[in-house]
Amino acid sequence: MKPKKVLVVDDSKLLHRMFEMMLRQYPLVHAYDGREALDRLAEHKDIDLILLDINMPRMNGLEFLAAVKANAELARIPVVIITTEGTEDDTERGIQAGAAAYVKKPFRNEELLGVINRLTASSAA
């Protein structure tokens, strides 16, 4: 079976490096803000999952998420918000905006891997 392709959207180089180490079984596509992420989605039509930060320059995570959900072709892709904004309101806002899951930074690797495995497995079903 073809491995799932994951788009990582975060302005932290450290986290991009971290995801490269953590998600070796997934081909990754990298973007450092929302606008660049939309470009990457236009280039890669086979993205299966998006890991999304909120606080980013140029276009933040929530604006990017709104753009993704407004596009019928992209709306099917599950989005995991990974952010330091950790209040109940923030979580609610992210889920309302259409995120499939919400993970707070700093996260335990096994916690995030669990979420990713669950979402990639359910999107394969």
Next chain:
Amino acid sequence: MNGRVPAADSLPARVGDALEELRAMLDRASELARSLEAQKSARQGVPPRQIAELELRLADVVSDRQELSTKLADYEHQVGRLMNLYVATYQLHATLDPSEVQATIAEIAINLLGAEQFALLFWKDDPPECEIALQQGLDEDPGGFYQKGVYSGGDPAVDATLSDGVLRIGPIDGSEALAVVPLTVQGATVGALVIMKLFAHKETLRPEDRDLLDLLAAHAASALFAARVYSTTDRKLKTLESLVKLVRR
């Protein structure tokens, strides 16, 4: 029961097919019932001592499985911890641009430690003062220690770490800091990373955070120091090259 069912060839085709299916199903059910009966008698024939032994072995297997599962979770946690340390070290030394090294220190503080308020302090020679090289969330500074880009002194934990180079983790009497990480190069303390507050969803520093704080103490200063030296040397070299070009014209 079979005797009450008419022969399939005397009925319309679809009903006949359904009856054939029903007969096959009844045959399968009888087969299953016989098999279950056989299993039951086989179990009845086994001496109770053997059943007890088997049950004991089963309990052992279940307990081993639970132990392995706990160990696996622990290993996964350790792998995650080591991965964080590796990535932090890698990223600190991945660049010779001082602003990028500072950004990496901030990223480690925010993304890996969960720091909401922190300051990166460095000793300066001219004038001799402790500059705030980087800060986040320090708008609230009840003690008034961090003003106009300079740490003026007064927080006992920060002062102590800047003087003796020892990592301190709070709560510390009279200090606003949760942790003060010395930044050392070749044994000399050149600054400190002061963590004042964590994000609300991270209540305290965890035991594994201690490793990251130790790593920052050992690597952050040397990475930043190397980047600053390189940056200064590179700037001087470019100036010299420009001068040489001018002279040659």
